[in-house]
Amino acid sequence: MSAMKRIVAKTHKAFFPSKHNDFQPYVLRPKNLFILAVILVVIKFFIFSWFLYYPQISEFAVVTNSELIEMANNERTAKGLEPLEINDKLIQAAQNKAQDMIKNSYFAHTSPLGTTPWYWFDKAGYNYMAAGENLAKDFTDSKYLHQAWMKSPSHRDNILNKKYQEIGIAVIEGKINGKDTVVAVQLFGRLAPSKKVEEKPEAKQPVSPEVTPITQKQETSSPSVGIGGATEQKTGQQITNIQESGNILNTISEKSDSAVNKIYFIIAGLLMLVLSLTIFVNFRVQYPKLIFTSIIIIILITGIASFNGQEFLNRGIDII
Secondary structure, eight states: HHHHHHHHHHHHHHHHHHGTTTTGGGGSSSHHHHHHHHHHHHHHHHHHHHHHHHGGGGTTTHHHEEEEEEEEHHHHHTTTTOEEEEEEHHHHHHHHHHHHHHHHTSSSSSSOOOOOOHHHHHHTTTEEEEEEEEEESSSSOOHHHHHHHSHHHHHHHHHTTTTEEEEEEEEEEEETEEEEEEEEEEEEEOOOOOOOOOOOOOSSSSOOOOOOOOOOOOEEEOOBBBBOSSSSOOOHHHHHHHHHHHHHHHHHHHHHHHHHHHHHHHHHHHHHHHHHHHHHTTTTTTOHHHHHHHHHHHHHHHHHHHHHHHHTTEEEEEEE
């Protein structure tokens, strides 16, 4: 028998019920199903472990900042609003606020000492006419954090507020109340207009100049959620490289999980097809143990494929 014929014969015995396999395809034998299930569970476990590890690498804070700004601007553009510009002073203010929350172990817009969100704007030298703050903690993926903010009316209003022109974000890891966490501070602002000094009239014209004072009105939106700043700010080319590297890693992990899930569904569908053939090809002779085991494994594989590790890890995002 040629190699090709042997392969065809083994494939037939593995997937098609016939007298050559006692109408029990090898792939549905309990022992083989158990081995298959273990392999699939292990693969999914390693992917889930990657999602646990990824937020802890040093690039996470920078990548999250970039992604959150991009997603916020996508939302604004879709609503016909101008995208927000990144402002270094707002970034510094966000970092200071995030570090203060970690240092003093609190998660709130106003600190236990009574420090308001607007203090951090002033400290960073950002002279605002309008300002807002979004806070969040206990997240591992920027996509789910952004979704949580957009589902909250007050946080969404900050992101889509037409008064804001600039944005600054910071992400930092640390402990709050003894629990390891990742906090985020997202600040929005609009600079107050600079006072214009009118030119004095020429001496030949003794007409008193007419001066119109500019009133700088400070408006603040309802506080929402923000992101804690990275403990070490990176600048210039280093940021670009880290963002590119982090985005590639994040994209690979997400696409890998999606591809694996699709493969799992295909495997479950294939097993269902083989089981159907086993039941109906020789309907008068049935194998309850084989059928029961196959159904359990098919349900297990489908459940594993439906499990979203990122969504599970981000189910408890805390926003204020």
